[in-house]
Amino acid sequence: MTLRTSANRSKPPGKRVLPDAPQRIALRVYYEDTDFSGNVYHASYLRFLERGRTEFLRAIGIEHSRIFANGGAGGFHFVVRAMGIEFLKPALMDDTLLVETCVNGLGGASIEMRQQINRGHEILLTAKVRIAIVSGGRARRIPAEVFEKLKLVVPTTHENTLS
Amino acid sequence: MTLRTSANRSKPPGKRVLPDAPQRIALRVYYEDTDFSGNVYHASYLRFLERGRTEFLRAIGIEHSRIFANGGAGGFHFVVRAMGIEFLKPALMDDTLLVETCVNGLGGASIEMRQQINRGHEILLTAKVRIAIVSGGRARRIPAEVFEKLKLVVPTTHENTLS
Amino acid sequence: MTLRTSANRSKPPGKRVLPDAPQRIALRVYYEDTDFSGNVYHASYLRFLERGRTEFLRAIGIEHSRIFANGGAGGFHFVVRAMGIEFLKPALMDDTLLVETCVNGLGGASIEMRQQINRGHEILLTAKVRIAIVSGGRARRIPAEVFEKLKLVVPTTHENTLS
Amino acid sequence: MTLRTSANRSKPPGKRVLPDAPQRIALRVYYEDTDFSGNVYHASYLRFLERGRTEFLRAIGIEHSRIFANGGAGGFHFVVRAMGIEFLKPALMDDTLLVETCVNGLGGASIEMRQQINRGHEILLTAKVRIAIVSGGRARRIPAEVFEKLKLVVPTTHENTLS
Numbered sequence: 003m004t005l006r007t008s009a010n011r012s013k014p015p016g017k018r019v020l021p022d023a024p025q026r027i028a029l030r031v032y033y034e035d036t037d038f039s040g041n042v043y044h045a046s047y048l049r050f051l052e053r054g055r056t057e058f059l060r061a062i063g064i065e066h067s068r069i070f071a072n073g074g075a076g077g078f079h080f081v082v083r084a085m086g087i088e089f090l091k092p093a094l095m096d097d098t099l100l101v102e103t104c105v106n107g108l109g110g111a112s113i114e115m116r117q118q119i120n121r122g123h124e125i126l127l128t129a130k131v132r133i134a135i136v137s138g139g140r141a142r143r144i145p146a147e148v149f150e151k152l153k154l155v156v157p158t159t160h161e162n163t164l165s
Numbered sequence: 166m167t168l169r170t171s172a173n174r175s176k177p178p179g180k181r182v183l184p185d186a187p188q189r190i191a192l193r194v195y196y197e198d199t200d201f202s203g204n205v206y207h208a209s210y211l212r213f214l215e216r217g218r219t220e221f222l223r224a225i226g227i228e229h230s231r232i233f234a235n236g237g238a239g240g241f242h243f244v245v246r247a248m249g250i251e252f253l254k255p256a257l258m259d260d261t262l263l264v265e266t267c268v269n270g271l272g273g274a275s276i277e278m279r280q281q282i283n284r285g286h287e288i289l290l291t292a293k294v295r296i297a298i299v300s301g302g303r304a305r306r307i308p309a310e311v312f313e314k315l316k317l318v319v320p321t322t323h324e325n326t327l328s
Numbered sequence: 329m330t331l332r333t334s335a336n337r338s339k340p341p342g343k344r345v346l347p348d349a350p351q352r353i354a355l356r357v358y359y360e361d362t363d364f365s366g367n368v369y370h371a372s373y374l375r376f377l378e379r380g381r382t383e384f385l386r387a388i389g390i391e392h393s394r395i396f397a398n399g400g401a402g403g404f405h406f407v408v409r410a411m412g413i414e415f416l417k418p419a420l421m422d423d424t425l426l427v428e429t430c431v432n433g434l435g436g437a438s439i440e441m442r443q444q445i446n447r448g449h450e451i452l453l454t455a456k457v458r459i460a461i462v463s464g465g466r467a468r469r470i471p472a473e474v475f476e477k478l479k480l481v482v483p484t485t486h487e488n489t490l491s
Numbered sequence: 492m493t494l495r496t497s498a499n500r501s502k503p504p505g506k507r508v509l510p511d512a513p514q515r516i517a518l519r520v521y522y523e524d525t526d527f528s529g530n531v532y533h534a535s536y537l538r539f540l541e542r543g544r545t546e547f548l549r550a551i552g553i554e555h556s557r558i559f560a561n562g563g564a565g566g567f568h569f570v571v572r573a574m575g576i577e578f579l580k581p582a583l584m585d586d587t588l589l590v591e592t593c594v595n596g597l598g599g600a601s602i603e604m605r606q607q608i609n610r611g612h613e614i615l616l617t618a619k620v621r622i623a624i625v626s627g628g629r630a631r632r633i634p635a636e637v638f639e640k641l642k643l644v645v646p647t648t649h650e651n652t653l654s
Contacts, residue, residue, distance in 0.1 A: 032545055033555070034208065034538040036201035038258045038393075043196060044408045045374035049523045052371065056521055066522070067585040081418070082370040087411045095201050096556040136365075195382055196392070197375040207571040208541070211534035212360040219358055229359070230422040245533040249575045259393040360534065362527035364584050369522060421527050 024102040024118075025058040031097040041092035047127050048085075051117050054101035055080075055131070058115075062151045069148075078137035078145065083112065086130045093119070093126050108156045111135065111143050187265040187281075188221040194260040204255035210290050211248075214280050217264035218243075218294070221278075225314045232311075241300035241308065246275065249293045256282070256289050268319045273306050274298065276315060350428040350444075351384040357423040367418035373453050374411075377443050380427035381406075381457070384441075388477045395474075404463035404471065409438065412456045419445070419452050431482045436469050437461065439478060513591040513607075514547040520586040530581035536616050537574075540606050543590035544569075544620070547604075551640045558637075567626035567634065572601065575619045582608070582615050594645045599632050600624065602641060 029050060037043035056066060059080075069078060093099055100120045107114035112134045119127040135142045144152070192213060200206035219229060222243075232241060256262055263283045270277035275297045282290040298305045307315070355376060363369035382392060385406075395404060419425055426446045433440035438460045445453040461468045470478070518539060526532035545555060548569075558567060582588055589609045596603035601623045608616040624631045633641070 030542075032538070032542050033200045033202075033206060034541060037196045038199035038201070038203050039196075039405050039407070040201050041407075044411075045197065045371045045378070048371035048374060049521070052523060053519075053521050065585055067583065079365050081365070081367075081415070083415055085370075085411070085413045085415075087413075089408055089410065092407070094556065096554055193379075195375070195379050197378060202568050202570070204570075207574075208534045208537035211537060212358070215360060215534070216356075216358050228422055230420065242528050244528070244530075244581070245578055247575075247577050248533075249573075251573050252571055255570070257393065259391055359526045359528075359532060363522045364525035364527070364529045365522075366527045371523065 024104040025054070025061050026103075027054050027057045027101050029053065029099050029101065031093055031095055031099065033095070035093075036095050041094060042097075044089060047087070047089070047093075047119060050099065050101050050119060051103075051129055051131070054103040054117055055115060055133075058103040058105075062155055064148055064151060078135050078142060080113075080133050081136050082131060083134045084132040088128045089126075090128070091121075091124055091126045093121060097121055099126070105152055105156045106130070108144075108149070108152055111141060113144070113152060187267040188217070188224050189266075190217055190220045190264050192216065192262050192264065194256055194258055194262065196258070198256075199258050204257060205260075207252060210250070210252070210256075210282060210292075213262065213264050213282060214266075214292055214294065217266040217280055218278060218296075221266040221268075225318055227311055227314060241298050241305060243276075243296050244299050245294060246297045247295040251291045252289075253291070254284075254287055254289045256284060260284055262289070268315055269293070271307075271312070271315050271319045274304060276307070350430040351380070351387050352429075353380050353383045353427050355379065355425050355427065357419055357421055357425065359421070361419075362421050367420060368423075370415060373413070373415070373419075373445060376425065376427050376445060377429075377455055377457065380429040380443055381441060381459075384429040384431075388481055390474055390477060404461050404468060406439075406459050407462050408457060409460045410458040414454045415452075416454070417447075417450055417452045419447060423447055425452070431478055432456070434470075434475070434478050434482045437467060439470070513593040514543070514550050515592075516543050516546045516590050518542065518588050518590065520582055520584055520588065522584070524582075525584050530583060531586075533578060536576070536578070536582075536608060539588065539590050539608060540592075540618055540620065543592040543606055544604060544622075547592040547594075551644055553637055553640060567624050567631060569602075569622050570625050571620060572623045573621040577617045578615075579617070580610075580613055580615045582610060586610055588615070594641055595619070597633075597638070597641055597645045600630060602633070 031042055035042050035046040035049075059066070066079065098121070102118045102120065104116055105113060106116045112132055115131045115133060117129040117131060118125055135144050135148075194205055198205050198209040198212075222229070229242065261284070265281045265283065267279055268276060269279045275295055278294045278296060280292045280294060281288055298307050298311075357368055361368050361372040361375075385392070392405065424447070428444045428446065430442055431439060432442045438458055441457045441459060443455040443457060444451055461470050461474075520531055524531050524535040524538075548555070555568065587610070591607045591609065593605055594602060595605045601621055604620045604622060606618040606620060607614055624633050624637075
């Protein structure tokens, strides 16, 4: 579960890929994720994406329970402000999926992430997620310690081909 | 959404019924509740039962958000300690279900509820749920104001035929 | 649960509103919908939106289980192809929310819907959803009987102010 | 993800343990699993247990999607008929949990499983689950190929100490 800075080097050209340094997690599709159409329920993908973001943050040293529990003055948590999602192909029961996450942009009070869910070489879903920091019910600037960690994983050039 | 104290009077004999004064809520089965077998996912019924218990408590004047928000010394919340569930028949997409809830027993530190999920005249599921009160991470005696409200809806005789 | 064609007539000017003929459902926030931040979990809103779309379709005579069960040549179901969601304010435990749904555009093979989640006069979330029709695992043209029903609820002019 | 037949040998005496040959999976608690009380939502544990059963079955060569897809005469799927669950201690955001699953009994038409959710040395939850086989909407005898696989993992003596 470490960042791979050259992860996309070997991808064939012409494929839509995430910018450098995506964080990857593998997950399995279970009964709970499917619906009566036989495919994965559309909102289940958001749970998968959120697992990907949580592991991304953990990999760079940011843990939800710790920053949240650290209440009072410094306690804060992340909230999703906006999402754009393209559902390209359905995932199925028992599938093994790969969730890729990377930071695409970083402002003083918000983080933009790009995410992708793959099954083998197929891209099933792409998403753009805007995250904000909330403390005491109000939006805040990203705390310095978190900002420094995120800055290390933002691509300096934005030549990504996701959309 | 009011308690009906003679709700079961007209039920035909021989049917498994809840003891007096069940609280009823109607709900619809949506995509989110089903799984790829085509039926309702088994854990979804627990969500339905919890909605039933929440509305039961609300109907007798106990609201989760209010008692929980009332933090510090008096803030507490309910936790499920044990459940026994019989899944008798599957519910399907678009079904309208009825969740019946009643208090079956009341101790100093725990509440025993009986619940049933029906579709028309069919009983799809029966459950026995033991609830405890937690405050500051520890089990507590049921606060007096809550106990008084619950006492009013516990059947004095326990001639229920649920199991 | 009937369509109200003049539903927005009395809305104060300057408010972001859905185009005419939104379908409204009310729903309650339960334990199941929240997460440890104390607010509603972001993916739970997608479940609420999907309930809104299901009831919208039911209100104009389209029922998921019936069209899906009608397998073989004619059986089909709806899939979400794309979503854009703005999470404006958090919903909380015990809140009563209103989900508004309307058709914003209609193509030969896809439906564009606008949705909004309100709590009283506050808009908590806005969404734009593109739906496609799938049969036998492949995208299809919207069946004539469904298309005719949808056409009746598409606004002829697109002066909506949602985005 | 292989069965360990002597898994409990080294457990300290006096601890409640599963009978031999439990199948173990590790999982992480995410936002999606928690509720506004700050703990894991009670129905989320049923999703964890179901993942454990699915991996248990997969480990002995039984895959849901394959047996279900094999429709017509031979297609079947598993359904939960009854569950008894003790919720002993709450799991929290970011916890790593271990789900242990074993077959406790095997009838012609039903399987009894015991399951346990642990966090380190703490037992958070114990469950007893009765599973049946359904095909074409009706309960069936366990197919021979499945029965043979299950028979290999049923303990011959039932000296388990779960409850």
